[in-house]
Structure formats: structure tokens, C-alpha cells
Amino acid sequence: MFKKILIANRGEIACRIIKTARRMGVATVAVYSDADRDALHVKLADEAIHIGAAPARESYLLGDKILAAAQITHAQAIHPGYGFLSENADFAAACADQGVVFIGPGVAAIASMGSKSAAKRIMEQAGVPLVPGYHGNDQDPARLKSAAQSMGYPVLLKATAGGGGKGMRQVSSADEFDEALAAAKRESLASFSDDTMLVEKYLIKPRHVEFQIFFDHLGHGIYLAERDCSVQRRHQKIIEEAPAPGMTDTLRQAMGETAITAARAIDYRGAGTVEFLLQQDDSFYFMEMNTRLQVEHPITEMITGLDLVEWQLRVACGEPLPLTQEAVHIRGHAFEARVYAEDPDNDFLPVTGTLDFLRPPDESRYVRVDTGVCQGDHISVYYDPMIAKLIVWDESRDRALQRLSTALSQYRISGTVTNLDFLYNLATCHPFEEAQLDTGFIDEHAQLLFHTHRGNLERELPLAALALLLHKQRRAKLTASCIDPYSPWQDTNAWRLNGPHSHHITLHCQQQDYAIELEQRGTQYRVRAAGHETLLAGTLEDDTLHLEIDGHRRRATLAHTHDSFTLYLPEGACHFHEVFADTGEAEDTGGDGGLRAPMNGTIVTLLARVGDQIETGAPLLVMEAMKMEHTIRAPCPGIVQAFYYESGDLVDGGAALVDFVVSEE
Structure with missing residues (x-):
């Protein structure tokens, strides 16, 4: 086994690899850019080497700097994770030239699958079923448009060097083709330094089902079940699950053996994923092969009980696969939800921001959180906006889905916009519960997914007001400097001589201002808000609010970010801030038109x-x-x-x- 490996990546996948390496007694070296100087993967690794400026093209994509870091630290192997240089044949070759093991497939295998058009030709020769399309070398826009016209719209433009939805556009008509092609080529060139495109027939309502495969250096290969990745936005996955719902043993064997045939056609080694489009009549077509570990590999680990990163290290060392196909068993069901800093209501555009408050759900044998960030970290414009992967498992799909919805409701993030509410809506909507899956799921069920939680103001306003009051009282006590700490004038409970203890605040909640009165009566508070009166009691310990309403005791979480607050309740999150007296300053409207x-x-x-x-x-x-x-x-x-x-x-x-x-x- 290797004594030391370098991880040529960042974020959650770097942290994920470090955890397995540490368990195996393998030392780790991290690399980092200017933006990642204080990142979690840097803190977790045994050593870390600075490799350049924040943009990936000036750091994580510089193979020579990463190899230099491996030489300096005497790392015997490099694990590329996914993305960046993970499917770069030139980098794999450079590793071999310098005597450093590339933890992945051979150079020829990477190169053959690195071009989607070349991959299609190889698979066609191997007898693997393909989606109808144009995979030729003639890249004249008129030739590509003619191919689209001949196969009929809708079509899918795909970068031959692409992955992760980059350089991909769905085109519904000839009028859209030119603009879509220009955008896809531009995006592909920026992401992969290659703007070669292919055109495929866009299948209606297919499912995206992929098979995890593994090969050792002896040529032995197995498939470790499948994952359904049909629910996507921008051709990127959002929630994946394993095994695929409705998969029969016969179909699994047919697709799994086809995946093995595809891998054998390129003399594959290590971990890989063969992706298919699955039709309702159980016909399936090869889509692409990813010559690396997938983002969604944890759900395969959850249903098989295996550590795929450990397998990668062992195979890279020349060890045989630890299991045969007959020894692979599936147990239970698993989901992975990708938690992103993005705005689902604004076409899933990524957002930046600081994670001022971050509380993931508690981890257990049923719940796992793979992340590369901590509270206080900044979501940078330079990298993928993933915050974490939330992975759940249970004995059945229904029970695992219940685990997922519960864990999503317990995830607390403030300081930036996230897709948590969208994920919860998705996980709890009836079509998803019934596994009515296809790649157009989000568009088809938009009304169920794109709705905002509208809290019960009668219930939430009193709780928010009490939470704010307790927060202000605690802050006042921490900053008080009275000579006589027992003086009633120093108290923060609105004490008045011969009068009720009353507080008056104005909260902005659900796009409206509300004047609220809280009258303190011993340990209880009578709250008047939005025409209703509520009697409740509560205490605030750290960020946990302990409440009692009519003998009903509950807990909530209060997150404070700058001048805004979020009260996390079992029914959802209540966002609010205090409104102060108008200063008379005019709002800056920009005025630029x-x-x-x-x-x-x-x-x-x-x-x-x-x-x-x-x-x-x-x-x-x-x-x-x-x-x-x-x-x-x-x-x-x-x-x-x-x-x-x-x-x-x-x-x-x-x-x-x-x-x-x-x-x-």
C-alpha cells in the first residue's frame, strides 16, 4: 500500500478521500489555491502545498505544479477525485513519466472516453447500443445543423470532451440551433479547452441510469449495482438513488453486463461509471462513460457496504478486486441530495456568500454528510457552489425517503441562498414518492417544486418576536458594565416601576412589517401580533430556543446573520429582521437604467x-x-x-x- 498520496482536488471530494486514507494509515498531501488557504481539506490533510491563484486554470488545472508538489512531498500516487484533471489523459501520462501512480484508469482508456464522439464509435464496434446521432469529425455548423434536421427535433448538443452538463444544450427547433451551438461551444472551450460537438436525438421521458464498474490489473471486472440519476437541472444531477426503482434482476444483469462489455472494449482499470438512457420499454442506450469516481458514489457504498476509495487505492497498488460478481449484494435503499448555494427560483443560478450559520443534521448509520466547508466559510465565485452531499440509507425506499425528508428539514444554513427548500419540496412531492422518474421531471412537476413555504403567521410571529427578544436580552447582558449588577435599571426585561414589563418591536416577515407587543409576566410572555394574542414561555441556550405554548414544549433553532434572523421550526424556516425607525435617508435606486x-x-x-x-x-x-x-x-x-x-x-x-x-x- 502507498505510504503517502497527493489529492489533486479540493472541497468535499478531497475531504472524502482523506478520511479513507487516514483510516488505512496512508498519509495525505493537499493542494490549495489562494481562495482555499483556510479550506477544510487543507486543515484535514497531513501536508498542504500552495499551487497558485484562485481561478482553477491558475491552480487546480496546472498539472506541472501538482506534480511538483508530489515530488516535493515524496507522494507516491495522485488521486484526482472528480472534475479538474481527473479525466485528463495528458496529466495521467505526465504522472507515469515522473514515476507517480495515477489513481485511475490507464492513459489510453481516458483518452478513448475523453471524446464523446470517439467513445460512441468504440462502443458501436463493441456492440453496445447507442442513441441515434451524429458523431463525425466535420464540425462545420451547417453540417451539425443538417444532422439535427435529418434526425428531427428535439436534439441534444453535447461537447465531446464534456461532463457534468458543461457544453450541453437541448434544442427544440431550428430557430434555436445557432445560438445554442455557439453557447455550447463557448462553454465547452472554457471548461475543456475543446469545442468539438456531437448531436444526438433527444429521447422523450427517458431515465438516466448508470452502473458503477470496477476492474483490476488482472482484467477482472464487476458492476456494483446501479444508480438512478434522472432528476436533473441544467443536465446536472440533483437527487440520485440506488438501486434504481423498478429495476428487475434480469434488466440489471443485462445492463450491468453491457457496462462490463463497454469497459472491456477500452481495457479499463479502476473505478468507472457507464451511463445509459433507459426507456419505458426497458430498452437502453449507451450515453457516456466517466473514467473516474462519480460524485454520487456514496449511495453505492451505502447499499453495498463497500468503500470505493479504498478499492481505488488497492487496485492502483496492483491488488486484485476483493469480491467477485456473485459476492456483491444489495441491501436497502439510499439517496443522495446535493446541497448547493444556488437559487432555484432564478433558473438555479449559483450564488456566493458566507456560511454565517451552518448546522447539518446529525450523522448516524442512516445519515451521512460529505462536505468540504465549515461555518464561516465563503462560497467563492471560482468553483462549483456545492456545500455538501446529504446521503441517507434505510431498509426500503419508503423508509430511506422518510430519512431524506427529515434530514433536509433539519439542515440549517444561513448567509447565502441554497436549494434546501427545493430539495425538500422534491423529496416530499407525490410523483417522486411514487418513483415517477424521468429526465424531464423538474419541468413536468414545476408547480409542485417551485413553491415557497408560507408560514402560519399566527403561530410564527410570536415565536420570532420572543426569539428576537431573548437574543437581545442575552446580548445586552454580555455587554453590560454596570457597577451594580443587581440594579433594576440594568435589567433587560423591560421592568418599569408600577407598570407592566412591555416590549414593542417591529418585525419584517413574509414581505410585510408587523408591530408586536410582548408583555412579560414572570417567566411567561403575552405576545400580541397580527391581531392575535399568544401566551408562551421560552429560553435561549446558544442557538437552541426552548419553547412552551399551552403546555406543549418544543425546540427550534435561531440563526443570526448580520441584521437578519432565521427561526428553524419543524414546519419550516421563518425569516425575519427587526425594523427600526425611518432615518429619512432615501433609498439608492441606482438610477442608471x-x-x-x-x-x-x-x-x-x-x-x-x-x-x-x-x-x-x-x-x-x-x-x-x-x-x-x-x-x-x-x-x-x-x-x-x-x-x-x-x-x-x-x-x-x-x-x-x-x-x-x-x-x-
Whole structure:
């Protein structure tokens, strides 16, 4: 076994690898950029080497710097994780040249699957069923558009070097083709330094089912069951589960053996994933093969009881696979939900921010949280906005799904927008409970998924007001400096001589201001809010609020971020802040008349010119943040007066981008 490995990655996957290596007695070396100097993976590793500036192209994508770090620290092997250099054949070859083991497949296997078009040709020769499409070398836009026309819309444009939904666009008609192709090529070039595309027929209502495979250096290969990854946004997975619902033993064997055939065709070694599109009639088609460990590998670990990172290390050392196909057994059901800093109500755009408050659910044999961040960490514009992977397991799908919804309701994050509410809506909606899965699930059930929790104001306002009052009293006591600490004038309970102990506050909640009165009566509070009166008692210990309402005792969590608060209740989160007297200062409305950046990011390209007459919906410019592109479009007919930024400029969220004058009717 290796004595020391270097992990050429960051975030939760780096932390995940470190945990297994530590259990196996293998020392670890982390690499980090300027933005990750204080990151969790750096703190967990035995050693850490700085490799460059925050942008990935200036740090995590620099193979020579990573190899230099391996040489300096005498690391015997490099684990690439996923993303970055994990499927870079040149980097794998450079590792071999310098005598460092690349913990992954051979160079030829990576290269053959690195191009989706080449992969299709190899699979076709191996007899693996393929989705109809054009995988040729002629990349003239007219040739690609002609191929799309001949196979019929809708079609899917895919970067041949792509992965993770990058460089991928669904096209519904010929009118959309040119713009979609330009965007896909641009995104592919930025992500993979290659803008070669293929065109495939877009299948209606397929499921995305993938098989985890493993091969050793003796040529022995097995599949470790399957995962259903059908629920996606932007062609990226949100919730995955294993095993796939409704999978029969016969179909599993057929798909698993096809996955093994696909891997044998490229003389595969190590961990990999073969992805299929599965139709309702049980026909299936090869989609792609990922020559690395997948983001969703934990759910396979949960249902098999195996540690796939340990398997990777052992196979990379030349050891044989520890199990045969007959010895692989599936037990129970598992889900993985990806918790992101993103706004589902704004087309899932990534957001930045500081994790001012972070409380994941308690871990157990049923609940696992894989993360690379801690409370106080900043979600950077430079990397994927994943906060954590929430993984749950139980004996059946129904019980595992109950574990998932409970764990999601217990996840507490404040300081940035997240997709937690969306994930909860998804996990608890009837179609998902009934496993009515396909890759169009989100669009089909949008009304069930994109709704905001509207709390019961009669119940929540008194609790929020009491939580705020207890927070203010505790803060006042901590900062008090009275000579006589027993003086009633120093007390913070609104004590008045010959009068009731009353507090008057105004809370902003659910987009409205509410005047609230709290009258303290011993250990109880009579709260008058929104036309209702409630008698309750409570204490605040750290961030836990202990409540009693009519003899009913409950607990809640109070998160304080700057001047805002979130009260986490079993029914959902209540967001509020205190409203103070008007200072008379006018609100800054910007006054520039320009379109604004929806997020922090980088200007990729300008798609219009100053003076152009623009129609509604026409693209003006493209921004990129956290490995995603976003096109800014004209909200109505008008004229571009000026662009405030150029290609390559960094832009803060909310910044004016374009001086756009609306055309007069």
C-alpha cells in the first residue's frame, strides 16, 4: 500500500478521500489555491502545498505544479477525485513519466472516453447500443445543423470532451440551433479547452441510469449495482438513488453486463461509471462513460457496504478486486441530495456568500454528510457552489425517503441562498414518492417544486418576536458594565416601576412589517401580533430556543446573520429582521437604467454592439460563474447605449451591465 498520496482536488471530494486514507494509515498531501488557504481539506490533510491563484486554470488545472508538489512531498500516487484533471489523459501520462501512480484508469482508456464522439464509435464496434446521432469529425455548423434536421427535433448538443452538463444544450427547433451551438461551444472551450460537438436525438421521458464498474490489473471486472440519476437541472444531477426503482434482476444483469462489455472494449482499470438512457420499454442506450469516481458514489457504498476509495487505492497498488460478481449484494435503499448555494427560483443560478450559520443534521448509520466547508466559510465565485452531499440509507425506499425528508428539514444554513427548500419540496412531492422518474421531471412537476413555504403567521410571529427578544436580552447582558449588577435599571426585561414589563418591536416577515407587543409576566410572555394574542414561555441556550405554548414544549433553532434572523421550526424556516425607525435617508435606486448582474461572475462575451436596435429576448451578453454560463437578454425592445464591462472583467452581483434605453411605442 502507498505510504503517502497527493489529492489533486479540493472541497468535499478531497475531504472524502482523506478520511479513507487516514483510516488505512496512508498519509495525505493537499493542494490549495489562494481562495482555499483556510479550506477544510487543507486543515484535514497531513501536508498542504500552495499551487497558485484562485481561478482553477491558475491552480487546480496546472498539472506541472501538482506534480511538483508530489515530488516535493515524496507522494507516491495522485488521486484526482472528480472534475479538474481527473479525466485528463495528458496529466495521467505526465504522472507515469515522473514515476507517480495515477489513481485511475490507464492513459489510453481516458483518452478513448475523453471524446464523446470517439467513445460512441468504440462502443458501436463493441456492440453496445447507442442513441441515434451524429458523431463525425466535420464540425462545420451547417453540417451539425443538417444532422439535427435529418434526425428531427428535439436534439441534444453535447461537447465531446464534456461532463457534468458543461457544453450541453437541448434544442427544440431550428430557430434555436445557432445560438445554442455557439453557447455550447463557448462553454465547452472554457471548461475543456475543446469545442468539438456531437448531436444526438433527444429521447422523450427517458431515465438516466448508470452502473458503477470496477476492474483490476488482472482484467477482472464487476458492476456494483446501479444508480438512478434522472432528476436533473441544467443536465446536472440533483437527487440520485440506488438501486434504481423498478429495476428487475434480469434488466440489471443485462445492463450491468453491457457496462462490463463497454469497459472491456477500452481495457479499463479502476473505478468507472457507464451511463445509459433507459426507456419505458426497458430498452437502453449507451450515453457516456466517466473514467473516474462519480460524485454520487456514496449511495453505492451505502447499499453495498463497500468503500470505493479504498478499492481505488488497492487496485492502483496492483491488488486484485476483493469480491467477485456473485459476492456483491444489495441491501436497502439510499439517496443522495446535493446541497448547493444556488437559487432555484432564478433558473438555479449559483450564488456566493458566507456560511454565517451552518448546522447539518446529525450523522448516524442512516445519515451521512460529505462536505468540504465549515461555518464561516465563503462560497467563492471560482468553483462549483456545492456545500455538501446529504446521503441517507434505510431498509426500503419508503423508509430511506422518510430519512431524506427529515434530514433536509433539519439542515440549517444561513448567509447565502441554497436549494434546501427545493430539495425538500422534491423529496416530499407525490410523483417522486411514487418513483415517477424521468429526465424531464423538474419541468413536468414545476408547480409542485417551485413553491415557497408560507408560514402560519399566527403561530410564527410570536415565536420570532420572543426569539428576537431573548437574543437581545442575552446580548445586552454580555455587554453590560454596570457597577451594580443587581440594579433594576440594568435589567433587560423591560421592568418599569408600577407598570407592566412591555416590549414593542417591529418585525419584517413574509414581505410585510408587523408591530408586536410582548408583555412579560414572570417567566411567561403575552405576545400580541397580527391581531392575535399568544401566551408562551421560552429560553435561549446558544442557538437552541426552548419553547412552551399551552403546555406543549418544543425546540427550534435561531440563526443570526448580520441584521437578519432565521427561526428553524419543524414546519419550516421563518425569516425575519427587526425594523427600526425611518432615518429619512432615501433609498439608492441606482438610477442608471441598466440591466444588472444576477450573480458575481465574469463577462464571457458581448453579443450586441452599442447602437444596436434590440428585440425582446435578444441576447446582450454572457456571464460565467461557478462553471455555469448565464445569458443576459433584453427585457423589451430597446437600444444599447453602452456596455459597462468588457470580456474577461469580473462583475459583482447587482452591478449594472448595460445602459439600455427602452424604445418608445
